[in-house]
Amino acid sequence: MKSLREDAIRIIEDSISSILPEKAVEQELKKLDLDDKIYLVAIGKAAWRMAKSAKDCLKDKVKGGVVITKYGHSQGPIEGLKIYEAGHPIPDENTISSTKEAVELVKGLSKDDTVLFLVSGGGSALFELPVDGVSLEDIKNVTDMLLRCGANIVEINAIRKRMSQVKGGRFALMASPARVYSLVLSDVLGDRLDSIASGPAYPDSTTCEDVRKIIRKYDLKLPRHILQSLSEETPKSLDNVETRIIGSVSKVCESAKNVAVSLGYNAMILTTTLDCEASEAGLFLAAIAREEVEKERPIKRPCVIILGGETVVHVKGTGKGGRNQELVLSAARGIKNYHGAVIASIGTDGTDGPTDAAGGIVDGKTAKALEEAGIDIDDVLNDNDSYHALQKVNSLIRTGPTGTNVNDLIFILCDETKVREN
Numbered sequence: 397m398k399s400l401r402e403d404a405i406r407i408i409e410d411s412i413s414s415i416l417p418e419k420a421v422e423q424e425l426k427k428l429d430l431d432d433k434i435y436l437v438a439i440g441k442a443a444w445r446m447a448k449s450a451k452d453c454l455k456d457k458v459k460g461g462v463v464i465t466k467y468g469h470s471q472g473p474i475e476g477l478k479i480y481e482a483g484h485p486i487p488d489e490n491t492i493s494s495t496k497e498a499v500e501l502v503k504g505l506s507k508d509d510t511v512l513f514l515v516s517g518g519g520s521a522l523f524e525l526p527v528d529g530v531s532l533e534d535i536k537n538v539t540d541m542l543l544r545c546g547a548n549i550v551e552i553n554a555i556r557k558r559m560s561q562v563k564g565g566r567f568a569l570m571a572s573p574a575r576v577y578s579l580v581l582s583d584v585l586g587d588r589l590d591s592i593a594s595g596p597a598y599p600d601s602t603t604c605e606d607v608r609k610i611i612r613k614y615d616l617k618l619p620r621h622i623l624q625s626l627s628e629e630t631p632k633s634l635d636n637v638e639t640r641i642i643g644s645v646s647k648v649c650e651s652a653k654n655v656a657v658s659l660g661y662n663a664m665i666l667t668t669t670l671d672c673e674a675s676e677a678g679l680f681l682a683a684i685a686r687e688e689v690e691k692e693r694p695i696k697r698p699c700v701i702i703l704g705g706e707t708v709v710h711v712k713g714t715g716k717g718g719r720n721q722e723l724v725l726s727a728a729r730g731i732k733n734y735h736g737a738v739i740a741s742i743g744t745d746g747t748d749g750p751t752d753a754a755g756g757i758v759d760g761k762t763a764k765a766l767e768e769a770g771i772d773i774d775d776v777l778n779d780n781d782s783y784h785a786l787q788k789v790n791s792l793i794r795t796g797p798t799g800t801n802v803n804d805l806i807f808i809l810c811d812e813t814k815v816r817e818n
């Protein structure tokens with residue numbers, strides 16, 4: 397064991413590197429034993445790693461392929477595949493042009509051809525071709541509105557699916573009569589296959605009626621031509637698709653537990669479905685940390701209490717930040733002057749919100765340090781400016797793009813110190 401902060405970083409780095417998608421893709425492809433004419437399409441933040449592993453495994457069986465990932469997430473050329481980077485979370489011109497290439501690749505295939513579709517989160521922004529009457533500008537505006545309103549990913553994607561020619565099962569229809577084998581890395585809680593990357597090759601379980609409810613719930617002001625596109629139903633069954641999930645937040649939580657145990661901590665996973673408002677989650681975690689420091693519950697120290705999930709933020713301010721940074725900053729209020737615990741939270745993709753940080757880490761000294769720097773945590777949270785506050789007290793975590801994407805990893809790490817200052 398080293399310092400709590402050092403061990404926390406070690407847990408994050410080692411748990412992510414042990415769940416990178418290469419091995420899972422290889423194992424699944426061995427089981428599938430696909431025929432010889434394979435066309436590969438990979439989308440999402442983990443697309444490059446998934447595609448590289450598939451190409452290494454299938455070699456010349458792959459007759460062509462398109463990989464679309466977020467800016468900064470490609471690790472270079474892969475022989476025989478076209479690699480593109482595009483905008484995320486808001487799509488851009490490169491999203492459209494590279495999606496067109498993927499569509500060209502699969503249109504006109506025969507029933508003897510196979511499409512290997514490698515899907516990871518981020519795909520909704522990176523894989524997009526709007527329906528007739530909807531422009532890229534429209535998609536950008538609606539995406540921005542949806543990401544700020546506090547809607548969860550299932551609700552957001554119910555709307556995105558209908559504005560798109562490739563989402564909500566429609567891409568699989570385009571590839572028909574070719575068979576589509578879809579390997580999916582889940583970044584949606586509950587592994588809802590129709591929501592991950594907006595389910596381009598999965599029957600849509602959401603309906604136009606759901607969409608109307610979501611519009612009312614968040615009071616979304618949408619122009620008439622967008623509303624028109626949202627009234628068009630998506631495919632409810634597909635007969636040319638087979639789908640396997642190859643990873644999710646549970647795996648990274650298990651992996652974090654194993655790393656922590658190997659460092660000498662007692663470990664428990666509290667939940668893998670944390671999905672409330674980020675700042676509320678922060679206060680809840682702080683309450684658990686206080687219980688550990690004062691009463692050594694729910695587990696004997698030294699310990700780690702692990703949570704997986706994806707919280708939400710209603711972005712009302714003009715600051716810079718992300719849900720993981722907001723969670724830990726909020727938690728810092730609740731563990732002020734409680735020593736012997738750190739609280740860390742990161743996006744496993746390595747980017748939290750529109751920032752260069754994966755998340756943040758706080759302890760009992762963080763709130764005081766911010767006070768001394770003249771920073772009021774409540775004001776910062778109201779302005780959604782967690783990034784600058786955490787930066788000021790050296791509490792951002794930076795990993796760079798990791799090449800995977802399985803939601804967020806959150807934990808409380810405690811040593812045997814039992815100190816509560818007044």
Ligand SMILES: Nc1ncnc2c1ncn2[C@@H]1O[C@H](COP(=O)(O)OP(=O)(O)O)[C@@H](O)[C@H]1O
Binds near residue numbers: 485518709710780
């Ligand atoms: N200033 C901010 N503070 C907190 N959260 C923010 C801020 N700006 C955007 N967000 C949140 O960041 C989310 C997008 O972040 P990102 O980490 O890219 O998500 P994901 O990993 O799910 O793709 C949006 O849903 C939005 O709610």
Ligand SMILES: O=C(O)[C@@H](CO)OP(=O)(O)O
Binds near residue numbers: 441485516518583591
């Ligand atoms: O692409 C998407 O729809 C979502 C969920 O899969 O991913 P992300 O939150 O990373 O954009």
Ligand SMILES: [Mg+2]
Binds near residue numbers: 517
């Ligand atoms: Mg997400």
